[in-house]
Amino acid sequence: MTSIDTPYNLLVILGPTASGKTSFATQLALRLDAEIISADSRQIYRGMDLGTGKDIEDYTIGDVTIPHHLIDIVDAGYKYNVFEYQADFFKAFEKVKANNHFPIMCGGTGMYIESVLKKYKLINVPNNDELRNTLQNKTLEELSQRLNEYKSLHNQTDTDTVARAIRAIEIEEYYKTNPEIKLDLPEVNPLIIGVNINRQARRKKITNRLKKRLEEGMIDEVKTLLAQGINPDDLIYYGLEYKYLTLHATGQITYKEMFDKLNVAIHQFAKRQMTWFRGMERKGANIHWVDAFEPIDERIDRVIKLLKA
Template identity: 30%
Template sequence: MAAAPSGPVGPNPPVIAVVGPTGSGKSDLAVHLALELDGEVINADAMQFYRGMDIGTAKISVAERRGVPHHLLDTMDVTEEASVSAFQADCRAAIRDIHSRGKRAILAGGSGLYVRAALDVLEFPGTDPAVRERLEREHAQAGLRPLQERLRSVDPVSADRLGDARRVIRALEVFELTGRPFSSFMPSREYFQPAVQIGLDVDRDVLRDRLAGRVHRMVDAGLLAEVARLDAAGLRRGKTASRALGYAQFLKVLDGESDTASAAEETIVATRQFARRQLTWFRADPRIHWLDWQDPDLVAKAAGICASPASVI
């Protein structure tokens, strides 16, 4: 297939983002677009930052990359905590590098906030380890409810939206440090630089079956052994990596609290729930150009959108 025009040239061509739910084929489409548009891919899946988390994250293999350079894959140990603000800086640096060499930067990933951080005008408040540690101690001693009630008194929007301890603690930390509610830092839909987003529109019933099959293939490929290796490398100490789909469930198998079949079923259920949340997140963004994930002309249509000045915002 002849390469499609790559759109505006110069130091700041539009950033391309391929988004959608897990299992929809984002990585594959990103590679095809990179081949069509002379681009390079930037990973925007938070769990694929981690070295060794390959089977359970369906990380694209070297062969599947087809010679296309991939950035921000395998950049962290499982003991490290992923940070949206650090990703924003690293991703924008990668975009500048790619564009400086006359290539197209193509993001691929389903971590919605990470995609927004890369593409949109978004400010990140600082952190204070002492404040974080005190709040985490309070949580360990008294549970989540008192922290949720405190958050509701200063930031009811975040209190309604956040349900897990990590995010509630972060919201309280931000309020203590800035005097502003955490919800005030949520991004508006304003691109940091010109961009075009391609969303993969899925048949939900087909996706449900596909996700189940994918989990079973992960188990057959050695997911339990991968989790065991990463456990020995400190997986449980990692606040981000240890919660990854599949890894949390199969740690229970290692502990004798579950069996492989039960862990696989729990992973399937959790993955389907995650896919629904991803679809809800991305459907709320009116700037995304949606394409049928199973369209035989998907690559050509996506390349055409990326090349059209009318598609760029």
């Protein structure tokens, strides 16, 4: 465990895509003798690197590699869910503590983060083929409207495809008729830090990053996954980069259509992430916001002071 005397047993670094969360978290980890537990719903997949923005190089600072968890833990094509994430997080949480290190959760998937902070009592929801059949011809807009009618926890930042929206509705319907289970989860007392980046800068960074990743071979990454036998629909299910890159790689849209639609979709995704985080605040989460462009040493010093409080 870190030598800092702190009442907290978990540090959370959250923020929208392209806010620089990972590099900030790894610098903090170096100072705190900490390990990072990812809270990203796409980075758990092996072989999905450029499209998910893993930035694995950020975990190496000089000759030190920061230990990290819940990245590259399942094969592409698998449909990982929040039930599994919650269980895997607490396994990693206990492992980090057993290593006598401080745990830092870092990511932008709001539902994953809240499943831990609020210790949601989750059920491993089975497929409902009858319900799926009634929803399969609905548009994403129609499905999203139905999701808005529910008052529970499901994260619409990750329902940007029809398949994911149907799965979210399937889960909500299951909860209506099935009681929550009792769970004995470790107590978490988190310090939550949000990395804020102004809208104009965020938009510019998202577009530039998209161009860079395309130049680095993001389309080839998708073609490799398809060549390995992964069903195109399974990649489209993941949304964002994998939705539009797969549509392009399979000849359904042009390169320009892919770029333009994906660029807009990532901007919309970042906006939904910020909406989710503001919603967390309205529900009582105390998020301490730092500016993405403030010198990193100053941000680190501020976080350490908050940890000591």
